[in-house]
Amino acid sequence: MEVNKPVVVATEKYGSAESWEYLAKDGVIERRRHDRDGASRGNFLICLFKTVFLPQGYPESVSGDYLQYQFWDTVQAFASSLSGTLATQASLRGVGVGNQEATVAAATITWLLRDGTGMLGRILFAWRKGSKLDSEAKKWRLFADVLNDTAMFMEIMAPNFPSYFTLIVCTAGIFKSIVGVAGGATRAALTVHQARRDNMADISAKDGSQETLVNLAGLLVSLILIPLVTDSPLLTVGLFLLFTILHLFANYKAVRSVVMATFNEVRLSIVLHQYLRDGKILSPVEANRKEPVFLEFRRKPMPIKLGVKLQEIVQSQEDLDWALKNNDKPYLLGARNGYVSVCLGPEASVCDQIRAMCQAICLSSPLNSAPAGVEAQQLLMLRQLFTLNSQRHWEMVCNSHKLMDQIFIPFLKGVESAGWQTHRTLLDWDEWRVEWKLKSS
Incomplete structure (x- = not known):
């Protein structure tokens, strides 16, 4: 006598990550994973990683260039984290940390001047170039990273010029303020491009999680580097140049991987x-x-x-x-x-x-x-x-x-x-609108 076989009464899936089926037998419905191999511990860890660090519904919920861009963005963030550690150490040494003759007041004034000039630079740059950041997001993204590396190099070299230390770090502060405006604004523009389900907030939040993880890894590596470079300015400069090359290369590859279907x-x-x-x-x-991804002046x-x-x-x-x-x-x-x-x-x-x-x-x-x-x-x-x-x-x-x-x-x-979006553009229109009264002849 033939035994009753389970009958599939429904199937469900969680994006492209999981697939389940419901089987009915003897009046009882059982839920089980459709792909038996998906129950392995390795795949479970991969699914957990995707849930924590990738947008919900990945890859359907993001643009096709998302993964490649995020890979290179992660590499550049790691390199930038290490370079930033070296620059911070140099700045602290320049304001007198470890020097018994340095005063707290002098160090505080230098720090306040740097922050103050940076705030002014942020306001002026947003006023002059804010409207350009949407239409030329790739160019300004790459420019911001080049300027960031320049600012960090100035901070590393500043202790070697004590007479001009305050001027150098204030200039570097202005550069970093521009980086903050341009980098943040272009990141938002790229998030709009990557979002396919009106999920910009989710993509931005997961991007922040990825960057936090990268910065944590950079912090652990920095704990090893700092004792090695503390008394070796030459090694500091050498490592900084190495990280800078990696940083700029990864940034170039990142912006090159972006495929925008909107016209500028x-x-x-x-x-x-x-x-x-x-x-x-x-x-x-x-x-x-x-x-082209480089700004033309x-x-x-x-x-x-x-x-x-x-x-x-x-x-x-x-x-x-x-x-x-x-x-x-x-x-x-x-x-x-x-x-x-x-x-x-x-x-x-x-x-x-x-x-x-x-x-x-x-x-x-x-x-x-x-x-x-x-x-x-x-x-x-x-x-x-x-x-x-x-x-x-x-x-x-x-x-x-x-x-x-x-x-x-x-x-x-x-x-x-050909796949271009024509319902919206990134053309840099100013706000003047004119209504003329004469008809064309």
Whole structure:
């Protein structure tokens, strides 16, 4: 006589980590793990580690580049922790710790001056560059780490220049305050990118747990290093340089591993230029691979300003008439005083913003070849745009509207098919919005 076999009545899983099934037999329901190997102690420890240090629902709840970025971020945090220990030891020695002739008051004043200048630096940097940190998160992230290493190197070398010690540590304090603003803000921007289930708080909290674990490991290693380098400035500098190289390399690999599917000016320019050359739409992975991650401090030949006041584009009624010619979109473009400027209307959508940026890119960059369907005469007029003294300047702007009419819709459909997000952007728009009363002619 055949014995009754258990019947699976339900299954459940916890993300991709666990899979269970419910079996009914003789009126009793039993729950057991679907994968018997998953019950091993090793897998239990792995699951526990994931629960403690990785966001809930990993890997489905985060971006595809999360693990690679976090690996290199962990390496750089460990190296930075060791470098920071060496810098702190040097700073303490510089303010007189261990020196019987040093006074508490002098050390306190030096410390207060360093903190005070750092606070001022934090406020000024956030005022001047705060709006840039979202649109260029990778560049500012890497810049912050380079500046942090520079500040720590200054702190290590400061005791060798006692006459200038206060000046050096105050300058290093300003650098570190900039690092605090840029590093914290860009970390938040990257967290927004990594979150796939509106779980930014969870990702940020688990990132803090990872960093705490790394700092704890760095603390244990530092306890071994400090006795070795206390009386050896040369060894201190040598180890610092070694940790700095590791720190910068890991940071470079970390920002290179980030694949953002949201357009900023650089990524949009890369994708648009490729499309104008050969009609190919680059995927987010391909475009991010080409995106530069180092800040450029030299001024571009024809930079773009977004969301400007109307007076930066038009100076007369004739200018306004030209700006509206062939233009039925809620933005105005013009090139004046060495800038390509875009004036935005209050009703402009994200799609309008992307189109305006594409048009500004075409006006600010000479193109190498014409896309299919674009007349050579139009392309020639775009190339001649930068002769700003030319009376045909506004004609070139008008022709850029015609160019966008031909290429933008196919381009927009192409980038959406390639996986780019077009419902939001990281374009650096200022807050001016202008509502013009005249209709386009």
